[in-house]
Amino acid sequence: MQDRARTTRRSLLESAAQLFVERGYAGTSVNDICARSGRTSGAVYFHYSSKEKLALAVVRDRFAAWPQLSAYYTAPDVPPLERLVALSFEIARVLCQDVVARAGARLWAERRSIDAVVPTPFAAWTAAATRLLADARSRGELAAGVEPAGAAPALVCAFFGLYSLSGDGTPREDEFVSRLDQWWRLVLNALQARPDPGALIASARAWLPVGGPDARRERRPGPGA
DSSP states (O other): OOHHHHHHHHHHHHHHHHHHHHHTTTTOOHHHHHHHHTOOHHHHHHHTSSHHHHHHHHIIIIIISOGGGHHHHOOTTSOHHHHHHHHHHHHHHHHHHOHHHHHHHHHHHTGGGSSSOOOOSHHHHHHHHHHHHHHHHHTTOBOTTOOHHHHHHHHHHHHHHHHHTSGGGSOOHHHHHHHHHHHHHHHHHHHBSSOOHHHHHHHHHHHSOTTSTTSOOSOOOOTTO
16 A cells, blocks of 8 residues: 555544544544545545445454553563553553544444444453463462453453443543552452552552553563562
8 A cells, every 4th residue: 555545544544533532423424534534535435435444444443453462461570460450551541542442442332333343342352361360370369269261351341341431431541540440459359369459550550661562661660679
């Protein structure tokens, strides 16, 4: 794809994402996307063929696959539950700061109004959470009776529910992070073999790279390190 075509395609996707966040899928038309992007309807249909295809592209771009997950759950020197908590705070940051990710979340919530199968975001999240919980169990860090395969989807769905119900689906980052912190303090009491939620959360947030997945990924000392 030529640079000009790539630029047009990205402009259309980001303009559509902004509108989907502001108005929802049903409240956004192709004409609205043209007006916001400064492109013609011909450009929209050339690159995406329909509003449905454009919506699916938005979901896939940031929300469904989460290719950046690996940066936050493969660090071998960090305890698995700490990695899981760090991962959740990074996803929270992206959902609050990235309009395409927010649009993907809203489109998923409105998927029944879209005449297409909207990709689920939960497969990648759940696989990462299952692996981390299994690692925690093998290291003796997981509470007795917690089954990774059952706990992981419950955690992922609860996280998404917390996001969806915060700030009308577009929460302020500080408010959502505060709620996520409180949620983890409750959940970790049930997950940890020797519960100490405050210390684990503080440590997880301390090593999380500033600036997201493209930033430096080495661990930074947490409190008491």
